[in-house]
Amino acid sequence: MHDAFVAKLIEKTRALKVGDGREAGVAQGPLIDASAVAKVEELLDDARAKGAEVVLGGSRHQLGGTFFQPTILTGATQEMAFAREEIFGPLAPVFRFETEEGVIAMANATEFGLASYGHLY
Numbered sequence: 001m002h003d004a005f006v007a008k009l010i011e012k013t014r015a016l017k018v019g020d021g022r023e024a025g026v027a028q029g030p031l032i033d034a035s036a037v038a039k040v041e042e043l044l045d046d047a048r049a050k051g052a053e054v055v056l057g058g059s060r061h062q063l064g065g066t067f068f069q070p071t072i073l074t075g076a077t078q079e080m081a082f083a084r085e086e087i088f089g090p091l092a093p094v095f096r097f098e099t100e101e102g103v104i105a106m107a108n109a110t111e112f113g114l115a116s117y118g119h120l121y
Contacts, residue, residue, distance in 0.1 A: 002094070002096050005094070006055065006072070006074055006094055009072055009092065009094070010055060010056050010072060013056055013057075013070045013072055013092070014056065014070075016028055016070050018061055018063065018067060018069070018070065019063065028070060028090055029067075030063075030065055030066040030067045030068075031066040031067070031068055031088070031089055032066070032088070033066060034066060036066065036088055036089060037060065037066050037068055037089070039088065039089065040068055040071075040087070040088075040089035040090075040091055042081070043080075043081055043082045043085070043087060043089075043091060044058060044071070044073075044091065046080055046081040046082075047073055047076065047080045047081070047082065047093065050077065050079055050080050051075050051077070052073045052074065052075045052076055052077075052080060052093065053073065053074050053075050054071060054072070054073055055072050055073065055074050056069075056070065056071060056072040057069030057070050057071030057072065057090070058071050068089055068090055069090065070090040070092075071090055071091045071092065072092045072093075072094065073091070073092070073093045073094065074094050074096075075096075076093035076094055076095045076096075077095070078095075078106060078109060080093070083095075083106070083109070084109075
């Protein structure tokens, strides 16, 4: 199930149009400021150092400014910073799990309810 989900997520994410949100069809605009971009890069660096793999995106967008590529990571674990912090950027970590109880425990292991959106149910 994991691999099929990741393949579909990559397909749909690749189709997202990045640009000025006032233009028709744009699904993702820029991050709010340079600090937000730096935070996404920090979360990515932490995840990579702990074994995550970037399967799509992973860097600043060619549009420049505060645009960042829609990014998908596999191999996400609870030890990675984004498992405990809110992600205010286009970063989608995919966590592998075996049981419903296990994934619920992972989702509940953070004080931030918004962080649970990154978990694969």
